[in-house]
Amino acid sequence: xxxxxxxxxxxxxxxxxxxxxxxxxxxxxxxxxxxxxxxxxxxxxxxxxxxxxxxxxxxxxxxxxxxxxxxxxxxxxxxxxxxxxxxxxxxxxxxxxxxxxxxxxxxxxxxxxxxxxxxxxxxxxxxxxxxxxxxxxxxxxxxxxxxxxxxxxxxxxxxxxxxxxxxxxxxxxxxxxxxxxxxxxxxxxxxxxxxxxxxxxxx
Numbered sequence: 001x002x003x004x005x006x007x008x009x010x011x012x013x014x015x016x017x018x019x020x021x022x023x024x025x026x027x028x029x030x031x032x033x034x035x036x037x038x039x040x041x042x043x044x045x046x047x048x049x050x051x052x053x054x055x056x057x058x059x060x061x062x063x064x065x066x067x068x069x070x071x072x073x074x075x076x077x078x079x080x081x082x083x084x085x086x087x088x089x090x091x092x093x094x095x096x097x098x099x100x101x102x103x104x105x106x107x108x109x110x111x112x113x114x115x116x117x118x119x120x121x122x123x124x125x126x127x128x129x130x131x132x133x134x135x136x137x138x139x140x141x142x143x144x145x146x147x148x149x150x151x152x153x154x155x156x157x158x159x160x161x162x163x164x165x166x167x168x169x170x171x172x173x174x175x176x177x178x179x180x181x182x183x184x185x186x187x188x189x190x191x192x193x194x195x196x197x198x199x200x201x202x203x
Contacts, residue, residue, distance in 0.1 A: 052184075053095075053097050053120075053121060053122050053183075054095035054096065054097060054122055054182065054183075055095050056087075056182075056184065056187075057086065057087055057088040057091050058084040058085060058086055058087055058091065058094060059084060059085045059087050059187060060082060060083070060084050060182055060187050060188075060189045061083045061084060061085060061136065061189060061190050062082070062083040062189060062190055062191050062192065063080055063081065063082055063083075063189055063192045063193075064080070064081040064192070064193045064194075064195075065078065065079075065080055065179070065192065065193070065194040065195060065196070066078045066079045066195050066197075067179075067194070067195070067196045067197070068196075068197050068198075069166060069196060069197075069198055070198060070199050071157060071163070071164035071165055071166045071198065072164040072199075074146055074147065074157055075144070075145070075146055075147075076102075076144070076145070076146075076147050076155075076178055076179075077142075077143065077144030077145070078142070078143070078144075079140050079141065079142045079143070080140070080141055080143070080179055080180055080181075081138055081139070081140040082094075082096075082138060082139055082140075082141075082180075083136060083137070083138045084136070084137060084138070084139075085134065085135065085136050085137075086131040086132065086133050086134065086135055086137065087133065087134075088133060089132075089133045090130060091127075091130060091131040091133070092126065092127055092128075092129065092130050092131070093124050093125060093126040093127060094124070094125050094127070094139055095122055095123065095124045096122070096123045096124075096141065096176070096180035096181055096182060097121055097122060097123070097175075097176035097180070097181055097182065097183045098118065098121060098122070098123045098143065098176055098179070098180040098181075099121055099147070099148055099176055099177050099178075100118075100120060100121055101145050101146045101147070101148055102143055102144065102145035102146070102147065102178070102180075103118065103143060103144060103145050104116040104118050104123045104141055104142070104143045104180065105142045105143060105144065106141075106142045107125040107139060107140060107141045107142070108139070108140045108142075109125065109127050109128075109138075109139050109140075112128070114126065114127075114128075116141060121176060123141065123180050125139055125141065127139075141180045143179070143180060147177055147178035148177045148178075149174070149177060150173075150174050150177055153167070153168065153169045153171075153174070154168060154169065154170045154171075154174020154175065154177040154178065155168050155170075155174070155177050155178040156168060156169075172185060173185075
């Protein structure tokens with residue numbers, strides 16, 4: 001009798017364990033599905049058409065960054081040189097998006113210093129001449145200020161593993177939170193060079 005009782009005990013114990021494992025697997029599956037649904041909804045919202053802030057009359061090809069940043073301070077500055085091809089006739093200026101907490105100090109075009117205008121979140125540099133349609137040209141903008149963060153962490157600053165760190169995702173329209181950019185998902189540059197100077201304490 002004791003042997004039979006032990007068999008019944010083991011039988012019901014195994015049923016209980018299996019039921020618990022099934023419930024746990026179901027809860028995990030439900031949790032993963034909920035996360036997937038939330039990510040899908042967030043992605044769909046972010047991919048909705050966005051009102052263009054700038055005149056889209058050029059095709060970006062290349063960026064060269066010279067940046068100065070101290071991870072322990074919420075500040076950034078430097079220059080961005082952008083190579084582009086004019087896609088429309090009569091192009092006499094270029095526009096970039098740059099968040100209003102940042103300042104465009106100056107610009108250089110063919111070695112000539114230009115004074116950019118910064119209205120709202122749009123920076124414009126006038127060339128003083130027309131760029132022929134289809135021709136490759138470039139402009140350099142110097143800027144500085146306090147970056148902000150929007151979207152999926154456009155500009156992140158946090159204390160990590162005993163030291164300050166900077167990071168960015170800039171998705172999907174967060175690039176202009178920390179540098180003068182086009183912010184157009186349909187215009188993909190071919191390449192970049194990035195040079196960043198930080199304090200010796202962070203090396």
